[in-house]
Amino acid sequence: MYNPELYKTPYHTEDISKHSFLVTGGAGFIGSNIVEYLLKYKAGRVRVLDNLSNGYFDNIKDFTSLPNFEFILGDIRDLETCRKAVEGIDCISHQAALGSVPRSITDPITTNEVNIKGFLNMLAAAKDCAPNAKFVYAASSSTYGDSIELPKVEGREGKPLSPYAVTKAVNEMYAEVFSSIYGMHSTGLRYFNIFGPKQNPNNPYAAVIPIFCKAFIENTQPIVNGDGETSRDFTFVENAVQANIKALLHHGQNQHTIFNTACGDQVSLNSILEILRELSGKNIQAIYKNERPGDVKHSKASIEKIQKELGYLPGFNFSEGLKIVYNWYIKSNTLS
Template sequence: MYNKELYHIPYHTKDLSSYKFLITGGAGFIGSNIVEYLLRYNAGQVRVLDNLSNGYYSNIEKFIELPNFEFIKGDIRDLETCKKAVEGMDFVSHQAALGSVPRSIVDPITSNETNISGFLNMLTAVKDAPNVKRMVYAASSSTYGDSKELPKVEGVEGKPLSPYAVTKAVNELYADVFSKVYGFHTIGLRYFNVFGPKQNANNPYAAVIPIFCKHFIENTSPTINGDGITSRDFTFVENAVQANIRALLYDKLEKHEVFNMACGDQVSLNEMIEMLKRISNKDINAVYGPERAGDVKHSKASIEKISRELNYYPEFKFEKGLKIVFDWYQNEMLEQIK
């Protein structure tokens, strides 16, 4: 039922069986990994809210029969659905969103409706829910926009470069206002290029790592947008789960806080190709295409604040995580053939 490679390290000290958790977007990539962690460590109740437009029932199907798991098919763009979902919950992990810079450029309206209106619905529902102790939400490194400063430090942001980046910046503004006006404090985790098992490689807006892994497994050449020196602070999904668990259970929150969630490192696309050659034992080279609109050239996070405040430490460095996810995609593709 559980991934044998992941979640052997507990990132909590409290007895999770005493608490109830809502994960919005819990059938999606990061959300379903948070669900898996909570269920593995016997959370009292784990409720998932997902409309399955960007998540997959297969990510949570194996949990359906568990007595402490509940699935609600619903949309965060509906306020009443959000209110029903938070009823009786102690903690809310808000992962529901429409990711992808290219998708937001093609369809900014839907990105806005989901990422801003949906987020505001969740903030409102959680603010008014008497039992909820904490809400942690998925923020984004895209908020740093055109800032060229490296590493990226909380509080030093540039201007957004895409509609998606605008939506995630607005999330932080709303959360900060709710903290000041209503005294309801939340934590935003600025994800830096999270990758890992359950990330769909066949989605038209799939991230670069699942696409590259699929190419290597199928013995075809991946396409790099640009010259390949573009670099990212790629972050394995268990690191993201660790940050979410530590943030949800953080007791000393006195205002809205935002933390970088990353490894504090940089890997270029060209370097990733070389690592995949070693991992796969295949001599496959990339082909090169034009730069992608709205992309940042280089990204690297400072993780000083999250390490200091939340005791976060990235247990999985890039190549270790890349090997795990490559093997996972390979096994998934073999299962599909059977």
């Protein structure tokens, strides 16, 4: 039921058996990992809201027999569904969204409906039906847009480069307005390229690490967009879960706050390929193609703010995380 390699260390000190949690998008990659952590540490109640359009029931099916777990099949684009989902909840982890820059370029309308309308519905539902609940949401490093400054620091954003980036920037603006007008103080976690177990490599808009892992396991040549020197602050999923737990249980918040959620490091695509060659013992070479529109060349986060205010400290560096997830893909049925 629980991955023995993950969540060996608790990231909370208070008794979470007295709290009820809602995880929207809880059948998705990051959401289901948050659910796993909460259930492993005996949270009082864990409710998942997901429409399964981008999440997978397999990610949470092992938890359905637990008395403190509840699943709601529903869509955040429906306000009444959001209202029902937040009833009786102390802590809201809003992970539901349509990710992927390429998907947003192909279908900006649906990306807007889910990421902006759905987000606003969740804010409104929480304000009206769970006004005292903590509200933590998935923000994105894409909000830094065309800024070339490294490392990326909260408050120094550029212009968005994709419809997806626009939606995530709008989320932050809505959250700021709800904080100033209604006194509903939320926390946004700007994820930097999260990877790890339960991330599906077969999704048409799958991220680069599951795609690369699948290629090495299946002995095929991975496709690289660009020259392979594009770099990201790739962040293992347990680090993201840590940030969520600490934000959800943080006390004394009096304003809307944004935190980078990352490792404060850079890894190039070519470096990933080299590590996978070592892990697999296979000398597989990539096929290089043109860069994708809307992508930035380099990204690296400053994590000084989240370290100082939440006590966040990445527990896994990139190589450690990649080894765990590569072995997980080998053992799981995700590739089939």
